[in-house]
Amino acid sequence: MIKRKLSVALSVFLATGLLSPGLTVAAAPSINPYGTVEAELDFERNIKDVFTDEDAGATVVSLGSGNYFTVKSVNFSQGVSKIVIKTKADSAGLIVIHKDGEKGDVVGSIKLSGTDGEYREFSTSVKDLDGADTIAFVQTMGTSLVDSWTAEPGETPDEPENPDQPENPDQPEVPEQPENPDQPEVPEQPENPDQPEVPEQPENPDQPENPTAVNPYEKVEAETAATLENAKLVPNKQSVLINDGGYIVAKNVDLSKGVSGFKVLAKTSAPKVKLDVYVDGTDTQLGSISVGTDMSSESFVKISSDLKGSHDVYFKANGGAVQIDAWQALEGQGGTEEPPVVEPPVGDTVNPYSKVEAEAATELAEAMLSPNKQSVVVKDGGYVITKNVDFSKGLSGFVRTVDVR
Ligand SMILES: [Ca+2]
Numbered sequence: 001m002i003k004r005k006l007s008v009a010l011s012v013f014l015a016t017g018l019l020s021p022g023l024t025v026a027a028a029p030s031i032n033p034y035g036t037v038e039a040e041l042d043f044e045r046n047i048k049d050v051f052t053d054e055d056a057g058a059t060v061v062s063l064g065s066g067n068y069f070t071v072k073s074v075n076f077s078q079g080v081s082k083i084v085i086k087t088k089a090d091s092a093g094l095i096v097i098h099k100d101g102e103k104g105d106v107v108g109s110i111k112l113s114g115t116d117g118e119y120r121e122f123s124t125s126v127k128d129l130d131g132a133d134t135i136a137f138v139q140t141m142g143t144s145l146v147d148s149w150t151a152e153p154g155e156t157p158d159e160p161e162n163p164d165q166p167e168n169p170d171q172p173e174v175p176e177q178p179e180n181p182d183q184p185e186v187p188e189q190p191e192n193p194d195q196p197e198v199p200e201q202p203e204n205p206d207q208p209e210n211p212t213a214v215n216p217y218e219k220v221e222a223e224t225a226a227t228l229e230n231a232k233l234v235p236n237k238q239s240v241l242i243n244d245g246g247y248i249v250a251k252n253v254d255l256s257k258g259v260s261g262f263k264v265l266a267k268t269s270a271p272k273v274k275l276d277v278y279v280d281g282t283d284t285q286l287g288s289i290s291v292g293t294d295m296s297s298e299s300f301v302k303i304s305s306d307l308k309g310s311h312d313v314y315f316k317a318n319g320g321a322v323q324i325d326a327w328q329a330l331e332g333q334g335g336t337e338e339p340p341v342v343e344p345p346v347g348d349t350v351n352p353y354s355k356v357e358a359e360a361a362t363e364l365a366e367a368m369l370s371p372n373k374q375s376v377v378v379k380d381g382g383y384v385i386t387k388n389v390d391f392s393k394g395l396s397g398f399v400r401t402v403d404v405r
């Protein structure tokens with residue numbers, strides 16, 4: 001009888017194109033367990049009877065102890081959290097659910113109680129139903145009339161059978177999930193791992209501090225200046241050649257005695273070149289010294305200033321290069337030193353700019369130092385004047401140090 005029915009079914013499926021010849025009978029359309037599945041569907045079964053209960057308007061199967069019915073080709077693709085049956089029982093009973101047939105593994109059991117002549121739903125959680133397509137309902141105790149059954153989709157819970165809860169026990173379908181399972185803990189990161197510590201750097205490492213205050217009331221060698229900007233020592237290191245616009249800075253100059261003027265041992269090769277004197281930067285000008293052509297002769301400027309205390313004094317070349325050997329400040333008002341007596345300018349036979357310097361003759365100071373006979377090479381405006389050159393002190397080396405402007 002079964003064989004004949006399968007043959008008929010195959011013929012129908014093949015005729016409608018629903019089943020390709022290579023597929024087996026098991027590929028027949030699946031039964032959807034998530035809707036109502038009538039208990040009277042006829043697969044393999046051993047039942048007392050199947051009939052229509054007129055009062056309920058339903059076709060049911062009658063099970064006694066040891067009876068069963070199976071359902072094949074069930075598509076449990078949505079998983080099963082529990083199975084519910086709609087049945088009527090006169091007294092307590094038990095229906096055990098197997099997979100793969102009535103002799104297969106038990107996946108759940110449903111405890112029945114008397115339903116007072118009505119059809120009621122009983123349910124059980126199930127387990128290990130994954131991958132099965134056949135289940136069997138076996139009445140192991142009591143009797144019942146089963147109308148239908150259904151499965152609820154979901155993950156199969158791990159909790160044991162719960163036969164004491166007859167109807168739809170409130171069981172959480174979704175097991176608790178750990179919080180943020182996909183987010184690994186972020187390991188602590190060291191602060192700024194890529195930034196090596198910056199060692200402290202001394203300010204102006206090439207310029208040692210000069211804690212000793214400069215006494216400007218005695219001769220101060222220009223070559224001891226703390227800063228040389230666009231200026232450089234001459235080869236014998238006894239004076240500084242300041243290019244036009246360049247300057248030297250004497251720092252921490254103690255002007256506690258005030259200042260009434262500056263005098264310098266400096267020279268230039270061009271007319272109207274000045275050596276401007278500033279304090280604490282190049283904004284505040286104290287005076288401007290007209291520079292002659294003989295570094296052994298002092299040039300002098302008288303100023304009126306209330307300046308006292310420690311300051312940085314700047315000597316800036318203005319109008320051409322200036323070579324300076326030394327400088328000195330004159331004490332302010334009330335000081336003991338008076339401006340030196342003015343002497344006539346250098347003679348024409350020596351100084352080609354004598355007529356120009358005559359205008360500033362009153363500012364020329366008396367020579368206080370004996371001529372040092374240092375070499376004289378000054379370049380300005382693109383030509384070179386050499387005077388009183390002492391070739392024994394290295395002319396060629398000196399010339400190379402002069403910037404061509
Ligand atoms: Ca039915």
Ligand SMILES: [Ca+2]
Nearest residue numbers: 221238239325
């Ligand atoms: Ca000097």
